Amino acid sequence: MMDPVPETLPLVERRLHPWSWLFVLLQQVRQFLVPLVALLVFGGGGRDSFWNGVGPLVAVGVLVAYSVMQYFTYRYRVGSDGLSIRDGWLHRTLREIPYSRIHNVVLHQSLLHRVFGVAEVRLESAGGQKPEAQMRVLRLDEALALETLVKHRGRSVLVDAGTPAADSLLSLPTTEVVRLGLVSNRGMIVMVAAFGAAWQVFPDRVMANFIEDFSRQLFGYASHLQLGWASTAVASIALVLLGLALLRVLSVALALVQYHGFRLSEEQRRLTVQRGLLSKLRTSVARRRIQAWTLHEGVLHRLMKRRSLRIDTAVAEQQGQEGQRALKELAPIATPEACDALIQRLLPQAQWPRAQWTSLPAQAWWRLFLPSALVMVIVTGALLIYFGSTWGLLPLLWLPWSAYASRQHARRAAYTVDECVIAIRGGWWSRHWRFAEIDKLQALRLVRSPLDQRLGTASLWMDTAGASGLSPPLQIRFLPAADAQALYRQLSRALAHRRLRW
Amino acid sequence: METDQATDGVATAPQDADWHHLPARGAKLAALGSAMGFAIPIAVAMVALTLVTRVGSPWLLAPLGALIGAAFGAWIGVKRHRRTLWKLDEDGFALQRGRWWQTESRVPISRVQHLDLKRGPIERGLRLATLVIHTAGTRMAAVTVAGMDGTDAERLRDRLARQLDHDDDAL
Numbered sequence: 001m002m003d004p005v006p007e008t009l010p011l012v013e014r015r016l017h018p019w020s021w022l023f024v025l026l027q028q029v030r031q032f033l034v035p036l037v038a039l040l041v042f043g044g045g046g047r048d049s050f051w052n053g054v055g056p057l058v059a060v061g062v063l064v065a066y067s068v069m070q071y072f073t074y075r076y077r078v079g080s081d082g083l084s085i086r087d088g089w090l091h092r093t094l095r096e097i098p099y100s101r102i103h104n105v106v107l108h109q110s111l112l113h114r115v116f117g118v119a120e121v122r123l124e125s126a127g128g129q130k131p132e133a134q135m136r137v138l139r140l141d142e143a144l145a146l147e148t149l150v151k152h153r154g155r156s157v158l159v160d161a162g163t164p165a166a167d168s169l170l171s172l173p174t175t176e177v178v179r180l181g182l183v184s185n186r187g188m189i190v191m192v193a194a195f196g197a198a199w200q201v202f203p204d205r206v207m208a209n210f211i212e213d214f215s216r217q218l219f220g221y222a223s224h225l226q227l228g229w230a231s232t233a234v235a236s237i238a239l240v241l242l243g244l245a246l247l248r249v250l251s252v253a254l255a256l257v258q259y260h261g262f263r264l265s266e267e268q269r270r271l272t273v274q275r276g277l278l279s280k281l282r283t284s285v286a287r288r289r290i291q292a293w294t295l296h297e298g299v300l301h302r303l304m305k306r307r308s309l310r311i312d313t314a315v316a317e318q319q320g321q322e323g324q325r326a327l328k329e330l331a332p333i334a335t336p337e338a339c340d341a342l343i344q345r346l347l348p349q350a351q352w353p354r355a356q357w358t359s360l361p362a363q364a365w366w367r368l369f370l371p372s373a374l375v376m377v378i379v380t381g382a383l384l385i386y387f388g389s390t391w392g393l394l395p396l397l398w399l400p401w402s403a404y405a406s407r408q409h410a411r412r413a414a415y416t417v418d419e420c421v422i423a424i425r426g427g428w429w430s431r432h433w434r435f436a437e438i439d440k441l442q443a444l445r446l447v448r449s450p451l452d453q454r455l456g457t458a459s460l461w462m463d464t465a466g467a468s469g470l471s472p473p474l475q476i477r478f479l480p481a482a483d484a485q486a487l488y489r490q491l492s493r494a495l496a497h498r499r500l501r502w
Numbered sequence: 503m504e505t506d507q508a509t510d511g512v513a514t515a516p517q518d519a520d521w522h523h524l525p526a527r528g529a530k531l532a533a534l535g536s537a538m539g540f541a542i543p544i545a546v547a548m549v550a551l552t553l554v555t556r557v558g559s560p561w562l563l564a565p566l567g568a569l570i571g572a573a574f575g576a577w578i579g580v581k582r583h584r585r586t587l588w589k590l591d592e593d594g595f596a597l598q599r600g601r602w603w604q605t606e607s608r609v610p611i612s613r614v615q616h617l618d619l620k621r622g623p624i625e626r627g628l629r630l631a632t633l634v635i636h637t638a639g640t641r642m643a644a645v646t647v648a649g650m651d652g653t654d655a656e657r658l659r660d661r662l663a664r665q666l667d668h669d670d671d672a673l
Contacts (some may be wrong), residue, residue: 126638249514314638442639448604463639465624474639488608495610501639 013075013086014142016135017118020074023137023227025067026112029060034197034480047315061069076135076150083123084134097132099153101125103289104315104326107143110279119143123150124326126314126465151270151284166267169342170331177259181252183300190254218290259332264342271346273327283327286347288501289313292464294471295339309339349410349420350435357425358412364478365403365410368450372402413475417487419494422462424476432472436464438491439498446488448481460486462491521598528630528649529583535648536579537572544571558589571608588647593636595644607645613637617659620650631655635662 012215084100113119118137125132138146172180197215199207260277272284292312301307309331330346333337343352376395384391408428415424423435445461452458458481462474479487548567552560587598594610618634627632632648633655650658 089540223570253543392518413623442637443610443642443645445642446604446606450602461641463637465638465640467640488606492593492596492608492610 013077016071017116017137017139017142018071019116019118020137021064021067021071022189023118023120024070027136028063028067032059057392060409076133076477078146081153083133086407095133097123097125097151102132102150103259103313104283105147105150106131106326107147107282108279109140109276111283113137114280121146124315147282147284148166151268166265166272168263168265169271169345170264170320170334170338171260171334172259172262172334172446174256174260176333177255177262179304179306180246180259183298183304183306183333184251185254186254187250190250191247207450252373262332264330266346271327271330273329285313285315285327290346290472291440292434292471293343293347295343295433297336297431301333302431305335306333307336307339309334309342310471311469312464314465345438347421349437350423351418351421352435354416354423357416359412360410360413360478362410363408364457367478369406370451372406376402378434399487413477417491422430422474422491424472424474434472434474436462436474438494439501440464441491441495442500443490444491444495446484452478452481458479460488520589520591522589522654523581523649524586524588524649525630525651527628529580531624531628531630532583532649533576533579536582537575540575540578541568541572544568566655583649586647586649588650590661593644595658595662597647607642609635609637609642611662613639614662617663619655619659623647629653633658657667 029325033195052482061099062362069089070087073089074085076083081100082096085093085095085097086091102123103126104120104122106124108120108122109118110120116137117140119140120137121133121135121143122131122135135143135146192499223497248401257277259275262273262275265272266287269287270284272282274280274282291314293311294312295307296310297307308329310329311327313326315326323464331342332343333447340353343350376398380393380395383395386392404429409426412431413424413426415422417423417438419438421435421437425433439461442465443463445463447459447461448457449459459475459477459479460479464474467474476484476487544621545564545568549560550565552558552563554640580619585599585601589598594608594613596606596608598606600605600633614637615636617636618632620632621630622632628651630649630654632646634647634652635645637645647655
């Protein structure tokens with residue numbers, strides 16, 4: 001029962017795919033699924049057992065009715081310069097979304113979507129908590145047509161006989177995806193999240209009992225073996241190593257599921273990434289919407305001679321879906337040369353890699369060392385008072401290491417700035433380079449702490465849109481005050497005369 | 503490499519003609535806000551301290567702590583209020599704060615996204631207003647100036663908002 005949609009008449013109102021109610025329903029059910037199951041399994045019995053059985057059925061019935069109604073009330077129309085979406089029955093809404101406002105287009109196909117030959121489309125604008133429009137679901141060819149339409153800002157006709165060839169910029173073979181899994185901590189994150197969720201969802205005693213029983217069995221087994229001191233140590237080390245290895249395997253598996261067939265391509269100044277093994281994701285963003293760039297190289301990256309290149313876009317991430325949907329990773333993993341080539345291609349004015357960096361004054365290392373030293377001294381003092389023995393001095397052993405690390409950090413910290421781009425670099429074990437076009441800066445801040453005033457230094461902070469809390473801040477620390485002032489003036493003058501283009 | 507090494511006026515001179523102080527009548531309000539901010543945490547800390555160390559009575563020390571905290575907070579509030587300066591020039595809006603811990607923030611006019619003008623009942627009585635300048639940034643997404651003169655704030659809002667109208671590509 002395919003809906004014969006006239007593709008050539010742009011002003012006709014269209015509906016979602018006839019099966020869309022099923023996917024809306026599944027989405028709704030998924031939100032309540034775990035609590036429902038938990039209620040049925042663990043909360044059963046007792047005087048309310050009738051309602052325990054009927055309650056979920058009623059809830060599902062209501063959800064089905066809601067989903068079917070949404071299918072009948074949701075219409076969208078493709079205009080010449082924007083989309084308009086009408087939905088609701090009693091409470092009606094009409095949204096007009098100009099194409100120029102859409103920053104990111106996401107096409108998502110889960111396994112079930114693929115069975116039905118449909119896809120979910122999300123149109124995202126800058127900021128906000130929710131996407132501008134979420135079409136759950138469209139027939140795959142309609143979804144693709146909508147994507148091209150938004151890409152061309154509605155200028156071209158819908159039916160393009162064969163899309164113009166897109167330049168492939170980067171594709172990851174399976175070996176690279178395995179490497180990506182090895183360097184990432186996805187497995188650990190998933191395990192921690194699953195553990196937390198299990199603890200929240202199941203009644204307290206169930207999880208606690210499970211862990212208690214398990215550890216008792218383990219200890220019982222271990223004491224039964226009557227191991228010596230050394231063999232116990234070896235056994236526990238082996239156990240820890242096994243756990244770490246399992247986490248890495250899980251990471252690799254997750255990376256394969258998420259990043260299989262990763263391909264970054266460029267078409268008409270628009271970047272598109274597609275990836276995924278079971279559920280496929282295709283997301284695209286215009287090149288000029290990129291707000292800031294981060295190049296990262298951790299220890300494992302360095303061992304494998306790889307780096308990763310991430311970008312910030314102004315599209316807001318939904319809570320709990322970090323990094324899942326929006327285009328954030330241009331190169332999840334690639335050789336340093338490939339990363340540099342990508343930057344050269346996409347941001348030629350950056351003249352990457354830069355040779356000229358202004359580094360931190362060498363004597364500034366102790367400023368990095370100072371906070372950790374203060375904390376250590378306070379901790380040591382507290383321990384001395386609490387234990388009253390010289391063992392309390394043990395934390396002071398950390399200080400030489402910390403001083404050494406600060407020296408190394410100070411040695412590598414540097415910045416470079418010209419008319420177009422400002423870049424900083426930092427880190428030691430785990431290194432980063434972060435840069436942004438000056439046009440994309442939003443605000444500036446000059447900070448002088450009491451110590452800065454005494455030593456004649458200042459720190460300059462630069463703010464960009466869409467920066468995540470995890471990425472290193474765009475700041476230049478411990479600059480000589482005169483340089484900081486000059487740079488601050490130069491940047492504010494430059495910003496005042498350039499319009500924000502995003 | 504810096505191109506212009508403008509070394510004039512390295513020490514930010516607050517007596518600069520462009521910089522505007524906040525009206526003095528807002529000092530009391532700033533003092534009140536800051537006093538509350540210090541008094542309550544210190545009172546709570548005192549209660550916790552007396553309960554842990556069992557020295558002194560919480561009924562005596564908590565109000566005492568609150569009083570000292572309020573006095574200190576009021577002093578800080580007045581100081582901060584006196585040291586908050588703003589300026590609007592052709593480059594945009596700038597805000598200077600603090601003497602001990604100095605910050606100077608700048609929002610170029612071209613980066614202003616939208617503006618809020620807030621007036622609480624006390625602020626209204628004193629003809630004051632709070633101006634919030636929003637940018638699309640993340641860490642400095644909003645620059646807030648509390649205790650501004652009401653007419654100044656309105657003038658600023660109109661001046662900064664006019665830029666938005668000129669910027670036809672804003673949306």
